[in-house]
Amino acid sequence: GENVEQHPSTLSVQEGDSAVIKCTYSDSASNYFPWYKQELGKGPQLIIDIRSNVGEKKDQRIAVTLNKTAKHFSLHITETQPEDSAVYFCAAAPNSGYSTLTFGKGTMLLVSP
Amino acid sequence: NAGVTQTPKFRILKIGQSMTLQCAQDMNHNYMYWYRQDPGMGLKLIYYSVGAGITDKGEVPNGYNVSRSTTEDFPLRLELAAPSQTSVYFCASSYSQVEAFFGQGTRLTVV
Numbered sequence: 001g002e003n004v005e006q007h008p009s010t011l012s013v014q015e016g017d018s019a020v021i022k023c024t025y026s027d028s029a030s031n032y033f034p035w036y037k038q039e040l041g042k043g044p045q046l047i048i049d050i051r052s053n054v055g056e057k058k059d060q061r062i063a064v065t066l067n068k069t070a071k072h073f074s075l076h077i078t079e080t081q082p083e084d085s086a087v088y089f090c091a092a093a094p095n096s097g098y099s100t101l102t103f104g105k106g107t108m109l110l111v112s113p
Numbered sequence: 114n115a116g117v118t119q120t121p122k123f124r125i126l127k128i129g130q131s132m133t134l135q136c137a138q139d140m141n142h143n144y145m146y147w148y149r150q151d152p153g154m155g156l157k158l159i160y161y162s163v164g165a166g167i168t169d170k171g172e173v174p175n176g177y178n179v180s181r182s183t184t185e186d187f188p189l190r191l192e193l194a195a196p197s198q199t200s201v202y203f204c205a206s207s208y209s210q211v212e213a214f215f216g217q218g219t220r221l222t223v224v
Contacts, residue, residue, distance in 0.1 A: 009153070041217075042218070043205075043216050043217050043218050044203070045215065049212065100146065103155040103157075105153060105154055
């Protein structure tokens, strides 16, 4: 089955800095890669996703890049703000059959004012 | 629009007791999922369903059971609770196979 590795497990940045979280996956059949943000005491919420037919996707201060050859994808947050502090999860899934998401172990991002 | 609703939010069980975690969604999603989240371990899939009357095991199904009699509801049953089942449980639903909407979670402690 799919295996998703996520790094780092914790990341501390100053407000205004950029943050990068990296994930690798093992199953070459995976072609859907979402990122979820989980705030304290809440369920994960989808913030951005990318499919294998594109290499990069942006949404305001958030961007995701995908390298299918190397089987890795990354989340980039620019101009970080204290409200970006949360746990971020990457995931991967093949978009075929009854596929389900395989999640990384999460990155705790702390943005200090 | 409530989305995915889980009850209860918190529960303490004694070893050997049983309980049902409730999950309901009002988005008419066919796909529903149960995950458990342990510190530093991410989200592990327990069971999932692709439609009413259809369920399948995920990565960590032992000690749990599910049913899906309606599109809206997907309860998770714990029989003979064990300390290893102490966790935060999340229910999710999706309109396709992968984009998932999560509930707020149920924090379960087995003592």
